[in-house]
Amino acid sequence: MQEVFNVYSSYYDLIYKDKDYNREADYVIELITKYHKNAIDIIEFGSGTGKHAELFSLKGFNVVGVEPSAEMIKIATPKTNTSLSFVQSSIESYNNTKDFDVALALFHVISYLTTNEDLEKAFTNVCKRLKKDGLFIFDVWYSPAVLTQLPEKRTKTIENDLIKVIRNAEPTIHWNTNIIDVAYKIEVLNKLEQKISHLYETHKMRHFSIPELLLLAKVYGFELVTTHEFLTKKIPGADTWGICMVLQKK
Ligand SMILES: C[S@@+](CC[C@H](N)C(=O)[O-])C[C@H]1O[C@@H](n2cnc3c(N)ncnc32)[C@H](O)[C@@H]1O
Numbered sequence: 001m002q003e004v005f006n007v008y009s010s011y012y013d014l015i016y017k018d019k020d021y022n023r024e025a026d027y028v029i030e031l032i033t034k035y036h037k038n039a040i041d042i043i044e045f046g047s048g049t050g051k052h053a054e055l056f057s058l059k060g061f062n063v064v065g066v067e068p069s070a071e072m073i074k075i076a077t078p079k080t081n082t083s084l085s086f087v088q089s090s091i092e093s094y095n096n097t098k099d100f101d102v103a104l105a106l107f108h109v110i111s112y113l114t115t116n117e118d119l120e121k122a123f124t125n126v127c128k129r130l131k132k133d134g135l136f137i138f139d140v141w142y143s144p145a146v147l148t149q150l151p152e153k154r155t156k157t158i159e160n161d162l163i164k165v166i167r168n169a170e171p172t173i174h175w176n177t178n179i180i181d182v183a184y185k186i187e188v189l190n191k192l193e194q195k196i197s198h199l200y201e202t203h204k205m206r207h208f209s210i211p212e213l214l215l216l217a218k219v220y221g222f223e224l225v226t227t228h229e230f231l232t233k234k235i236p237g238a239d240t241w242g243i244c245m246v247l248q249k250k
Helices: 009-015 021-035 051-058 070-079 116-129 143-149 210-219
Strands: 041-045 062-066 084-087 100-105 130-142 154-159 163-174 179-190 195-208 222-229 242-249
Touching: 009 070, 009 154, 009 163, 021 051, 021 130, 021 222, 021 242, 041 051, 041 116, 051 062, 051 070, 051 084, 070 084, 100 116, 116 130, 116 210, 130 143, 143 195, 195 210, 210 222, 210 242
Parallel strands: 041 062, 041 100, 062 084, 100 130, 130 195
Antiparallel strands: 130 242, 154 163, 163 179, 179 195, 222 242
16 A cells, blocks of 8 residues: 655645535435435545545534545544544555445545555455445546546646645556556745745556456455446546446445
């Protein structure tokens, strides 16, 4: 398991301030309600700063957020309430006697599992943590889009009253392992002190095809409920960077 998201986590919510967590949470709840009506207990792997998890708990679900980054957990912890808690662990190793109705891994968490060994551990563990008929819902980078569009160098600039963050992302494609190394160089300007600091972090991301995920699902005790483009529910194609998979434990 790679532990990225250390220095990066302090700027995570600022970098993704335009991400529509409310819309995404409503979309996930719609899937849960459609395919597992009486679900109440959710485990969210890679819960990050806890934004989705908090929304699920406010909508009446009991939620445990599992996140390997201590820094992310620190940011999420103030959101804790009677139906929401956070644990520092990973999707491969989280261990508890409680069983859940739904397991989630949102915003490319499964794409951070770059080796077959990590994927095997993760699918085995998710299956163990779910009750029979429980759902496993996740989104990943989709190979046809990644290999047609090809990842590009990108720069994102974002600021608030205190800081300005410039994030440069430079991808390296590894053709034979389905992995993209995204090297982030982050420049942070402290506006009050007029000081600039630099952070560097490389995120290894794996992209997946549907048959590859279906094979994993079958081997580890799941069947496919549905797959489509994340959020829009369109049929995946060469322009679909992120697909959502809804699996059910047999
Ligand atoms: C792009 S962030 C998404 C965070 C959050 N789900 C969101 O939507 O804002 C990916 C998250 O996956 C976590 N992660 C990476 N490897 C993981 C693993 N093996 N098990 C669980 N989470 C992992 C990272 O620490 C990070 O918080």
